[in-house]
Amino acid sequence: MAVVPPGASSKFRPPKPVGQWVPRTRLTDVLRADSGWRLALIHAPAGFGKSTLAAQWMDLLASQGRTTVWLSLDRDDNNTVWFLSHLLEAIGRAKAGFDDELQQLLEERPDDAERYVIPALINAIDEGGQDVVIALDDWHLVTDKRTLNVTERLLDAGGTHLSFIITSRTRSGLPLGRLMVRNQLVEVDAVSLRFDQAESQSFLVDLNRLDLGGEDVASLYRTTEGWIAALQLVSLSLRDHSEASAFIERLSGGHQSIGEYLAENVFNTLEPDVLNFLLTSSVPERLCAGLASALSGVEQGQSMLEQVQARDLFLQPLDEDGTWYRYHHLFEGYLRRRLDRDYPGRVRELHLTAAHWYSDNGFPSDAVDHALAAGDIDFAVEIVESRAMWLVEHSSMATLLALVGKIPADRVPGQARLQMAIAWANTLLHLAAEAQGALDQAETVMPSDATLSDDDRFELGVESLVVQSCIDMYGDNVSRIGELDEKCFAQAGRLRPWIVSVGANLSTFKKIHDGQYELGLEQQLWANRFHDQVSGPFSNxxxxxxxxxxxxxxxxxxxxxxxxxxxxxxxxxxxxxxxxxxxxxxxxxxxxxxxxxxxxxxxxxxxxxxxxxxxxxxxxxxxxxxxxxxxxxxxxxxxxxxxxxxxxxxxxxxxxxxxxxxxxxxxxxxxxxxxxxxxQPGLAPVPVVHGTPGQRLEGLAETSYQIFLTTQIRSALADAAPADGTTPEHLATVEKARYLLDRAAAYTGPRAELHARILLAAALQQAGLHSEAEETLLPALNTCCRLDLVRPVLDGGVACSELVRSISEELRLGTANYDYHPNLGSFLSLLIRLDLNTAVNGGTSRGLSGGRQQHGGPRRASVPEPALSQREQTILLLIDKGRSNREIALELHLGINTVKWYLKNLFSSLGVSGRQACVDEARRRDLLKQA
Structure with a gap:
């Protein structure tokens, strides 16, 4: 049975008591008494019950109707994209209907994810109208400045519906001063967390059922100073002591000495197999049955985990199903120190075992961490390489680059496969320079990479060509794609489906721009079986x-x-x-x-x-x-x-x-x-000779040349006045349009021919050659009628509109002496109606003819720029900086509803429906410069 990843369980659930917890009523009352808190910070060293108190607080808040979100942090959360991804997943698990598409945005825009995700997150919670409390457990593990800034921003601008409970061993990395000034901080430190005498009594006597008198409890309380971990060790030790009072009397010294003594005392009572299990299973941060068995050599890993938990040996379940566990941090630290002391050679071996187990079970991040802890950088590289292309195929480029970031920087350049994966990730992120750099490095080290077999080198060589062609294609260059026919497709069976799938798309792209459309379609039919084998959607x-x-x-x-x-x-x-x-x-x-x-x-x-x-x-x-x-x-x-x-x-x-x-x-x-x-497109001049298309230009150059010719013809039509007779200027434009039609028909297919025919008809009509213009346009009208295409004709301009009306009139009067589609009459009526509607609604009656309005037709409506107030301009700038509605309200000392009112007006004024579209539109109109 597949193992559920730790991220799917333990990260998103608070710890559960093995038996019962001591109620921390005096501390929950502190939270209950202060209704205006934004942050409740619980900070103390290990062993003081921080997570336990946070879990009890979350239960209390859930009973009050608040949505509670739990996120256990680890060192991977120093990667901001991963932190945000975990945070969004945690909220999504607690809050149905939360926007999952923000996760994809994180992968596709990792460099500026905060700008898009944080405002959307704050607004979604604010507009949901329900109080949300997010618990961040083990905050001290996060040190990355970018992640710290994200959390600081959420605390500063989260609004009245968002609050946090954070547990940490330190107070650092949080805006405590500002929160304190605003009276939004509740703080619980180590002194407050210690059990008082009544709680010590409850823990030792009521929960652990120790036969202790009041004096013994008071003595233990004084000795441990209410340190919860020490009291738990005492309870384990006292189970086998008949002389409890004498044992208690011997305890003295500071917390560390008490902890070491009690841990040793507990250890001395354990069977060898249990002791071995505890030591070997202390290496990873989290445990499940399969991992525990791999580390300890015990076949029944789940049974041993349950036995250790039943004996109260500091093993805490991390999910309701009892799949994942972790040791108490204090006990875990002691186990690791003892393992290193008693069996120094085994630590590296156990890290490697954990790395292999995590890698085999689909947890690459944990696997890399353990491989690096074992000092096996080659294996860490191998783990990332093995996962890299799966991430690429699933558009998880940011995750891949974050995994690469764990590998020591001096080892990455020498790995051909890894560099190829980096090249893919950057190509799909449209980072051409970074992609080219990684690809060049892969090609440089490929010959000397001793880990590659001959088959590997063959595949990487073809893959290199595909990546290069992909970079080129994004740059509108198809010069190298032709090599794929021989090097890729002829030997597709030796290649991964992804390589062939992308290669087929590249080849299809080239065939389209070579005018080989049927071959392009055949290429895709051939490629379908490879598309279907690729796990992600991108290439398909x-x-x-x-x-x-x-x-x-x-x-x-x-x-x-x-x-x-x-x-x-x-x-x-x-x-x-x-x-x-x-x-x-x-x-x-x-x-x-x-x-x-x-x-x-x-x-x-x-x-x-x-x-x-x-x-x-x-x-x-x-x-x-x-x-x-x-x-x-x-x-x-x-x-x-x-x-x-x-x-x-x-x-x-x-x-x-x-x-x-x-x-x-x-x-x-x-x-x-x-x-x-x-x-000028940089093309050599081609003589315009009607009746022959001339030589086809290579690849994309032919398409570009026809666009250039179209521009010249459109410009000439826009500049010339309608002719009473045929002038040399009109004839020159007509000849150029005939030549364009010849080339389109010969080289770029029916669609290009359709548009070129419409353009020639417009040129003929403007030159006064009405009969020939009708004759030229009629095949295009029949085609558009048959295919339900209205815009090609409407975009033909005033001259085409005139031809449509004259042909429509001929059909109405029955004077047409040519073949036409049976539905052509109604189609022409539709075109005339649409053309008139365009003029009435502020567009142009000339369609989009090119150039100025000719001979008295309706003119384009004037659309004045919106007059924005200074306040609206300021809000525009703040939206552009990624501020949420709540942050804007705080910065401008406005109410949240007032900000929403301004936004509604801005959207209406600019004709948009969203924040980013509002900024884009304002930038296009230069309105941001006014602020």
């Missing part, structure tokens, strides 16, 4: 998106819709609605919905992808996000927002060196009637 989502892009180029719209829908569903089901994978797929589905006229749904999906910014996937995804979302904003009548989205896309293109994206942004500016920014 990309596969569906790329298959959809190939089908889109062929105008196989049923296949397009199927593939994009599968991608969205897969991303959401495996990683959450707001996961990276789901939002990338949403960009593709948003593009399809836009072209079919479902603007509201398209806008919602594209807004979600827009939040990814420079992490928005390959260029094709970014084109859908920036260009299509800008068009939608224009159709809403908000030209300012459309322009700002394009400016943002332009900045992303510059920062990442994406020339194809920059070309598209330039084209969209022309289509929106904005001033175009001069940009």
């Amino acid at each position: 989502v990309y596969g569906h998106c790329f298959a959809g892009l190939a089908a889109y180029a062929l105008l196989d719209m049923d296949q397009v819709e199927k593939q994009f829908a599968l991608a969205v569903e897969l991303g959401r089901r495996h990683a959450g609605r707001h996961s990276h994978a789901a939002r990338l797929a949403g960009a593709m589905m948003g593009q399809l919905l836009y072209e079919r006229g479902a603007l509201d749904k398209a806008e919602r999906l594209l807004e979600e992808t827009h939040e990814l910014g420079s992490e928005g996937g390959v260029v094709d995804f970014m084109i859908s996000t920036f260009a299509t979302l800008a068009r939608i904003k224009e159709l809403r009548g908000d030209s300012s927002k459309a322009a700002e989205i394009l400016d943002e896309g332009d900045a992303v293109a510059d920062s990442l060196g994406l020339s194809r994206l920059k070309l598209v942004i330039n084209l969209e500016r022309v289509q929106l009637g904005l001033k175009s920014r001069t940009f």
Whole structure:
């Protein structure tokens, strides 16, 4: 039977009494008497009952109707992402419906997780309206400044519904001064934690049933000074002493000497097998039956654990099922010292045994800790390597990098497999420089890595090519991807499915931009069996998106819709609605919905992808996000927002060196009637000769060249006046449009041909060649009618709108002398109605024709910038800094409801529905600079 990880039980449950606890009524009354506390801090050395008191307090608070959350800390919580992940899981276990998608955000945005997670956490608790108490046990184990700052922020700004109980051996790392000034601190120290004489009596006589008189109890109380651990040792020792009074009389000295003496006294009464079990099982922080058996050599590990617990030998259960246990810290320390003293050679051996057990049972972090404690760095590296790609495939890149961070820095560069995993993690985090550095290092050390077999070197060599091609693909470069056919796919049986799955996606991407769409679809059909063997969703989502892009180029719209829908569903089901994978797929589905006229749904999906910014996937995804979302904003009548989205896309293109994206942004500016920014794509000039497409440019260069030609044609149409007769300028534009259509038909497939045909029809109409324009446009209209695509025609501009009306009139009058789709008449009526609605609602009647409004049609509505007050501007800045509603209220001395009112007004003014969208929109409008 599989062992449940410690993180799934012991971290999230308070300790339970083996029998009964001494009620700490006088201390629970302290908590009950102070209703305004934010932090209840229990601090004392080991053995004073800190966790026990915290557990009793949590029971009391739960009985009052508060939601209680328990988190036992360990040294791994010094990694802030892990601390936040554990905290979110703990809250989720106690509070149904808590936002699980914050966990995925932690993995995908580890560097600035606090900015997104902390405000969302504070707001969720604040708006839930129910008091939540979080207990952090063993706070002294956390020393990382970033984690300390997170907790400090939660304490400072958590609001009236959030409070903490913290146990620690020290008072450090907490904002005690500020909490004390605000009268929000309850503090219990070692002096308060000691048993008083009545509690000592209850513990020794009532609970442990020792036959002691009042004088004996008083003597023990004076000797131990109420130190709970010492009293527990006394109770064990006295069970076998007939002369209790004489034994008590001999006790003297400080706490440490008492502890050592009593521990020795208890040990001397133990059977050898029990003593061996205690010593060998003291090495790990937590124990279960399988681990205890591995360490001690006792087959019946569970039975021995239960026997030790029944004898009150300081073994505490950590879950209700009795699966995980831990020794009392004081007793654990003594056991380890004795083990090291009596059997110094066994300590390393036991750490290695624990490391192997943890590794075999899926606990890599614990396994690495024990391997390093044993001094076996090679095994620690092996553990991380064995887990690394599973984490990559499940989009847990931050967890992987945190595990790598445990390995001594000087040992990481020499490990080829580990460097490859680091390269994968950084590639998927869109950190190209870090990915390239790790990949280069892997390739450097690969020949000299003695741990690699010939098969390993073969696989790593192919994997290196796949990673490099993946880095290149994010940079819109496909020059090396062609090598995969021979080096990867021909020998797929020798490779892990992940390598082949990602490699197939890369190859499909290249085939799409080589115009080999059918081959791209065949590649994905072939790759499906490898996609299905990969445990995480990421590569499968990309596969569906790329298959959809190939089908889109062929105008196989049923296949397009199927593939994009599968991608969205897969991303959401495996990683959450707001996961990276789901939002990338949403960009593709948003593009399809836009072209079919479902603007509201398209806008919602594209807004979600827009939040990814420079992490928005390959260029094709970014084109859908920036260009299509800008068009939608224009159709809403908000030209300012459309322009700002394009400016943002332009900045992303510059920062990442994406020339194809920059070309598209330039084209969209022309289509929106904005001033175009001069940009030459760096392509050699190609003579424009109608009747022949000329030579196809290689790979992405052909796509880029056609975008560039489209921009020139759109710009010419925008600058030229409608012709009374055909002028040389009009003819030059028409010839360039004919040439574009030739190239699109020859090299880039039916979808590109459709758009080029619509553009040629617009050029012919503007040149006064009406009959030829109708003849040219009609096949495109039939295609759009058949496929239910409305935006390609509407975005064709004023000239296309004129052609739609004239053809519609001919159909109405029965004067059309050409073949047409039986539903074309109703389709044209729909286009005319949509075009008119756009004008009425503040868009443009020219669709998105490119350039200025021509010959008296309705003009674009003017959308003034919102007039923000100084207070609203200040709140915008605080939101941008990641402040929660509660923190904003405290900083500005406002009520929480007042802050919410301001936010509602801001969202309304900026036309957004969320905090981050509000900041993004304000930045695009330069409103943040006003504050």
